[in-house]
Amino acid sequence: MKPSRFATLLASGAASALFAVPPVHADEGMWTFDNFPAAKVNAEYGTDINQAWLDHVRGAAVRLSVGCSASTVSDYGLVLTNNHCVVGCAQNLSSSDDDYYTHGYTANGLSEERKCPGMNGEILMSISDVTNRVTAAGAGKSGSDLVKARNAVTSRIEEENCGDDPKWRCQVVNLYHGGQYKLYKYRRYSDVRLVFSPGVQTAFFGGDPDNFNFPRYDLDSAFVRLYENGKPVATPDHLVWNPAPPKAGEPVFVAGNPGGTDRQLTVSQLETQRDLTLPITALQLSELRGRLIRFSEESAEHKRIAQDLLFGLQNSYKVYFGRLFALKDESFMAKKQAEQTALRQKVAALGPKLPKDFGTPWQTIDTAQSSVKAMYLPYRFVEGGPMGSELFGYARELVRAAAEREKPSADRLPGYADADLPRLQKSLFDEVPVHADLEEVTLEFWLSKAREYLTADSPETKLLLGKESPESLAARLATSKLGDPAVRKALYDGGMAAIKASDDPMIQYALRIDPEARKLRSAWEEQVSGPLTTASEKIAKARFLALGDSIYPDATFTLRLSYGKIAGWTYRGTEVPPFTHFAGLYERATGHEPYKLDPRWIAAKDKLDLSTIFDISTTNDIIGGNSGSPLINAKGEAIGTVFDGNIHSLGGNYGYDAKLNRTVAVSAAAINEALRKVYGADAIADELTGKHKPS
Structure with missing residues (x-):
């Protein structure tokens, strides 16, 4: 769910403010890493999420400048993301003779890994509160003067903490629409190279008719690598790769950068x-x-x-x-009106606790x-x-x-x-x-x-x-x-x-x-x-x-963590199971676009384990920008990568429906099987399991 390149104008046409206070349902929320409800999650799911777990996952999560999420999955800077997050890179590297967008790309060694023009990768290193300084800068100002004052102070804060060193990026983030301002400091990598793409025919099998639907049979996954000074970056805090078949009902987490939500609009x-x-x-x-x-x-x-x-x-x-x-x-609109009315009543009840200049x-x-x-x-x-x-x-x-x-x-x-x-x-x-x-x-x-x-x-x-x-x-x-x-x-x-x-x-x-x-x-x-x-x-x-801050802030394309479980859903009496399998891909293929198989998959059919779990449905709360986020189990291992939501999740910009909203991910099991038996990319598969050092 990559955020649209056209989303900025839409967002600016209805800038958000914090108004509605709906109840937070189970599995709802795109939580910041410094305010994750670990105790609640542990009690509900029997997990053991602690600060060390959170720090490890945060340190492995990657934000890509193309509006996507990703994660490091080897000691040598290998990064897992979606194919649709690297198609721009593949397109830019293509020519009339070599169409990597369509047919994909597999690097045979470091020398063949190709730099993605314009792409950066960023890993969040720290979060600090700068609320008082930012709000003080705008005191007594309004309109454009307020905007300019805020822009000036955020620029100063960012420069004081990162300067113009290209290895670092500092970003003052507005959370809760002015309730908090946090300084996010990132380690920045400007050399990102394409390692593997399966090509759009397989990554987007089913095309637009299947987009935002389930069941899905898409290998929407890809790998890039972070480089610095011409060499792969050492990433010892990467997520451990787990290609074992996932189980229905098991708790799962999504660490990524949801692009933006409007759940708190008037x-x-x-x-x-x-x-x-x-x-x-x-x-x-x-x-x-x-x-x-x-x-x-x-x-x-x-x-x-x-x-x-x-x-x-x-x-x-x-x-x-x-x-x-x-x-x-x-x-839906009546529900939003009721939520707004409820909040106004809560605020009115504060009486003298409100600032004197609260106004209307x-x-x-x-x-x-x-x-x-x-x-x-x-x-x-x-x-x-x-x-x-x-x-x-x-x-x-x-x-x-x-x-x-x-x-x-x-x-x-x-x-x-x-x-x-x-x-x-x-x-x-x-x-x-x-x-x-x-x-x-x-x-x-x-x-x-x-x-x-x-x-x-x-x-x-x-x-x-x-x-x-x-x-x-x-x-x-x-x-x-x-x-x-x-x-x-x-x-x-x-x-x-x-x-x-x-x-x-x-x-x-x-x-x-x-x-x-x-x-x-x-x-x-x-x-x-x-x-x-x-x-x-x-x-x-x-x-x-x-x-207090017991409710998560709207998404801001900064790192968040959502929790949930592997589960399907029931709609109009029809039960949708949480898994698809390789066998279903061949049953769905018609030989005609968009259900036409890549010839490599036709050739590999007899070698594949057709019972391999292909795509997964989970209850995690996501939005555009989460594309490429790792799907993580309770041990903090990567078991897949998120690439979409179901059709019901399109309303997730405004709210979360626990009964219907679902995240869709491709499983690590499917990626592993395909790397070895369809693409002959054993070196990548071995690197994922720690058996191979790229050269």
Whole structure:
């Protein structure tokens, strides 16, 4: 469940605050590692989770910069994740002659492990509380002034603790929507190399029809390796690999980085999502998907270069459609209204314990929704930019980096402080293929939709198009030379003088629209994010007065731990068992896409143990971003990797249903069997069991 590359705009359209206090059901929660309910879990499941166990799992968990989770599983930096988390890497390493996205990749030794452009791996080393310092910085401020003050203090905290050393990353994390601010310090690895991918045909067997469904027959697993100074990183605290068949009912844990949840929104915020942001997002994803399908049908090469972006669009569309379906459920919305009413009553009962300036934060949030509705479309198209355009992304980063680096570090926009520059430079300087034909499609779509939604007479449309048509402007911008990392590096090193002197059409375009994009950003901070920050912090403090921190915070793409058990579910009288097996894969195969088997699996059928458990259903509470998270048993061993949820889990953005929400993982047993008997990757399988040192 990789977080959508388009999720940021949706989230910004309905920024969350802590309002609802539903009861926490069994197995519910994406808990921080410094507030995990170990005593409750041990009592319920008979486990022995202690601080040493938590420290070990935390030290093995990896956050990947592609929006996924992972874990170290050998002494030599070998990392387990999902195939769909490395398909971007496989696509970038591919050519018309070698399509690793489709057919996969197996490295025969360290010399064949290939660097994934733009990918970082991060391991969380420590968590510390910086709440008082962050909240003090915003005291007495509101609107954009509050946002700027908070940005400045978080930048200073991050730089004081990590500096500009590329081996470290510090991140001040907003938890409980202002109730707490924690400093997360990560060990960062910028050299991540592809070791094994089974290819999309096997990892995504069943395609879109089976996506977010169960039973599943997907080997959605992959391995990368962390390197430093040209050598594999030593990772002695890795998870022990356990390929033994898992058992129904056994307790399991998921350590990963859920991308974001909106379980604590007000009813008015949910209505904004339901009536504005979700329909627009889903519709545009659907439309762009159609254009890319048409583009893919034009030639084999078009199909190859569009397949990764198309996969992301299809997955995101299904996610947002599922969320919209949940918010249109009247009983669900009535439940949310009841939860909000209950919390307001609890807060009102605090009386004199509340701060004197508590005011009416719920009304503040409701008022801010009017600003969201008025500003969302201009903000989305101008500040948000096009979906899927690498060239525009590079140009925006270069133009803003040039402007921001002329300011003191603490005064810069988020993402441009000195501590952030190593990551920014890696994303700009790594070599990633850019395809002009595909760029033209995404740019034309963005520009045409801007004119359609904003109207031809709006100042934003005139800013974006000038006197040109979407078609002619997209064609011109797609001739940009920013696909060349050497060009990007020269512009970055040259600063604003080089940016202004550049004749690159995309650089000049980004430079022209950036002043208005910044104005929209500032207005958004003044009228939306600033007021929401103030109001959410007031309610968070009131919540702590009433309940403490006995409830987990919304997800923030930072490390969390969920607990549960291996279990199926019953829906409309039909019982869904928790396991699938290799035999079912062959029964499901039809010979036609998306149920067409990789020839290697056809050839290996007689060698395989068809009773091998393939995919697993569990009660763990997850969301997008948990993709690649290890599925861990009570001993702290890796028994699989999470890659999806069932169809009922799509509403998990707003709440957890213990009866229906399920996590889906591929078993270590299946991965082990496939490595040895399908892919001939015995060296990887032996490394997992400690019998082989890579060379």
